[in-house]
Amino acid sequence: MTPLAHSARGNIPAQTYCEHISGVIEKTKKNLEAMAPYLAEERQERYKEILYHAAESHDLGKLALENQNVLSGKEQAERLPIEHRDAGVKYLLKDKLECPEATLVYSHHRPGLPDIPDEKSADDPFRFPTAMDDTERHLPAYLQIHAKEMNGFPKTTDKKALRLSTLEYRILLSCLVDADYSDTAGGSLTGAQPRWEERLQQLDRYIQNLQNRTNQNNERNHLRTFLYQTCRNAKTNAAVEYCDSPVGTGKTTAVMAHMLQVAQSHHLRHIFIVLPYTSIISQTVKVLRDAVVLEGENREEIVAEHHHQADFEDIEHRRLATTWTTPIIVTTAVQFFETLASNLPAKLRKLHQLPGSGILFDEYHAALPINLMLPAWKWITKLVDQWSCYICMCSATTVKFWEHPAFQKQSPCQAEPLLPPKGAKDLNNFEQSRIDLHAWHNDVPHFNGASELTAYLKHYHGSKIVVLDTVQSAAYFTKFLCQHGYDVLHLSTALTPEDRERTIAEVQRRLCSKSDYPKEWTLVATSCVECGLDLSFHYGFCQLRSLQSYIQLGGRIRRNCEQDYEDAALIAFTVTEDNFNCNPIFQDSKSVFKKMIFSGEFSGMSVTEAVTEAFRQECMMPGKLSEEICKADRQLRFKTVAKKFRVIDEKTTTVVANPILAEKLRSGKRVSTQEL
Structure with missing residues (x-):
């Protein structure tokens, strides 16, 4: 009997073990190759070995006879009787307490990445107790079957286990999980071509048309034009930048022009726009789809809207958005940062798309509560230093938090101003004369x-x-x-x-x-x-x-x-x-x-100076800038970090207010996610 990896489902035939392992190896390789131009060569080789070993052994336990009986349909069961990860973990670990490839196999299904120090100190590290007896008795037989199907035994290494950072573990797990899920689903998603230079030209035309339709020849419109041209033509060598232009000056499109230039100059894979609220995402997505989608392109395949309320024309567009496959992805701070902090394989699946990307944090002042900013800054700067990402932070109330000693301790990285000093001063002077801020005079x-x-x-x-x-x-x-x-x-x-x-x-x-x-x-x-x-x-x-x-x-x-x-x-x-x-x-x-x-502290202060000073004073309050999450992250405590890094810490309940949908739910009828 030919061993199987997945049973038949509906019109989809059963998948053989050989087909699946070969497919996962190939797709994992492609995921790594897509990141390779943005990695140092020695890290490419390190990751290639880890991922290949994990992909080859991740389903070794499915070769158990009891599992094969279920997969072939001889016996019926809701799940496989023997936990199939244990055999691969045992084989890869050998006599080590932990190694990255074994941890990836352990984590590619729930409960995901564990607190590694706790797991290493357990009686049987990274093992699954219900399957251990079967593994001890039958692992040699599984290896023989694997060798027959794959023309050789799965590879392992005798090298000392490498020390990886939490971000490395998460991104490598993402490569494996995406390959596994994609192969199981019957194919990989391919995003549209970036075409950054053409999109910048299209954005130029969009802005020119807006200016032609605006008859008002006032200072505000002159400043908007100045901001767009300044951002569009700015140098692209700084890896971390900020833009503190006032509200209403067209920051989003201006900084998008800059990010398109950065993406073109550095051959980036994606541009992410991260926003604090779902209420402003749809507006931003509409503007970007009008501004940068080229003739003949499907708007949803170019600019993806990724948050829990997004609607999609079809399931394929939903998959493009939720796997971060499109050239431009607009998402929430909750979605973005809780993905970076997650330990769950399904949530981490998309993370390997992040290396080699431009990331625009729009209205970044509202993205996170202060107590989560230290670990977020640590991850952002790691994305810049090790994964070739380019960052721009945008806000009319720019806080220069990176100058604070606690943030300097996590990373000495400094954000560079996108605007020249005189331009920033002119914009700030205009802003302070636009309306009467009563708080400025007590x-x-x-x-x-x-x-x-x-x-x-x-x-x-x-x-x-x-x-x-x-x-x-x-x-x-x-x-x-x-x-x-x-x-x-x-x-x-x-x-x-x-x-x-x-x-x-x-x-x-x-x-x-x-x-x-x-x-x-x-x-x-x-x-x-x-x-x-x-x-x-x-x-x-x-x-x-x-x-x-x-x-x-x-x-x-x-x-x-x-x-x-x-x-x-x-x-x-x-x-x-x-x-x-x-x-x-x-x-x-x-x-x-x-x-x-x-x-009377506001006298003579610019907006940026005022909000930075307010931030400094708030940071001095007890418990505001705790290093607890950063410490857990350094210790590879994935489960703890995911639990503590919650952007919305309050317990929430989904309420269905639509009476028609409510009645369908009460009567037990199926309600799709699109309807909700």
Whole structure:
């Protein structure tokens, strides 16, 4: 009987052991070859040996008779009776406590990469107790069968086990897992050609068309043109850069032009755009698809949208996005960083696409909480130093965190400014004159409840945005205004994605310069509106929380330098009433912001200087910059790192609000992920 690796499924025939092992070896080799131009030669040889040995032995235990009976259909079982990884682990380990190829075999299914020190100190390191007896008795027989099918015994090494970093383990496991999954599924995904130079030319045309359609000859548009040309023509030799241009100056397209130049100069594989919120991803994806997709190309095959709410035309486009195979991938900070921190094979599958890529962190100030920034910086700089990645960090509230001693300890890497000093100064001067930032001159009013806040708002005539700390506060104040006859809209993450999109569309309709909608209305929202949304209100109001949030909200006020908004202002306030609750997440940043306001520290400071100083003060608070995760990472404690590195640390529950889908779920009918 010809040994099998996978049983028949539907119209897919059974796959022989020889076919599968040969396929995984070949696909692993291709994954490594795709990374090879971005690796030092000695590391290529090291990885090639590890991956070949792991690929050749990863399914050795499937040759057990009990497993073959299930795979051939002679016996029925939900899973293979003998854990098939144990034989390969035993064979590769020999008398060593650990070696990378054995660890990859152990980890290529759940539970994934373990805490290696704990595993090494176990009675039987990296072994599977339920299969050990079978392995001890039958491993020589499995090796004989393998030799017959593959024309030779699987290879091992007597060399001393290599010491790899956690990132090396994760990326090598990604190569193996992707090869295994792809071969099992019947093929590999091939992404479209990068064509970076042509995409840059297409982006140039897109920007020129935008400028031709814009009749306003104001300073704002001149600065946007200056920023685009400066970024587009900047040198491409710096590996880590930052862009601190103010809100509303077209940073995303300008820095994308620079990243396309970098990708062309260094022959990069992909460009990643990492954003903090799903609410702004779809807008960014639409702009990029309009701007860089060439004639005759499928938009989803060029710019992939990867987050939990993304919709896809078909299953193939979903696979392209979730395996990071397209030339340009737009994803969330949660998805990106939790992949870097993960120990699970399914989540790590796509990670081998990262070496040799450009990574643009847009609105990076909001990407991570402070307590996760140290390990993230360590991984980012490793991607630069060892995996030939190029990084650009973008934010109107740029924090030069890399200058802090704790970050210098993890890596001495320094980010270089993308903008020349004079250009950055001109942009900052313009930004500070665009609207009146009341906090800059110690004006922070206090209100005793919704009635006082409403009375204060009545003094400002025009479109207003009010941002509150929590969903509950925003919902309460929206209801209060409605009950008192005010024209008000509500926007927060409490709304379904569909309802949020409808609300944003209505807000944009009302704010449009050509709209005849009455100017006297209010949007009550949460912090989800602070980044990336192209909105321009006359006045802005927000609960006092963080300096960064305050400055970012300023980007939604007089964004387009409207002449009739010359008295535009942004006011931070405090309010006391049971229905206005505070978000504890903002407690530390709020206290720092409040201290800086009333001590007069903002006088003469640029925005970048102010937010960097606020960051420095917040880092001094107890427990903010813990090295706990970095220490666990150095010790190869994969499970611990994955558990502790959680961008969203709160327990969340998925709620289905659509009554039709809810009824289908109640009745037990199948609901697809696309429907959800």
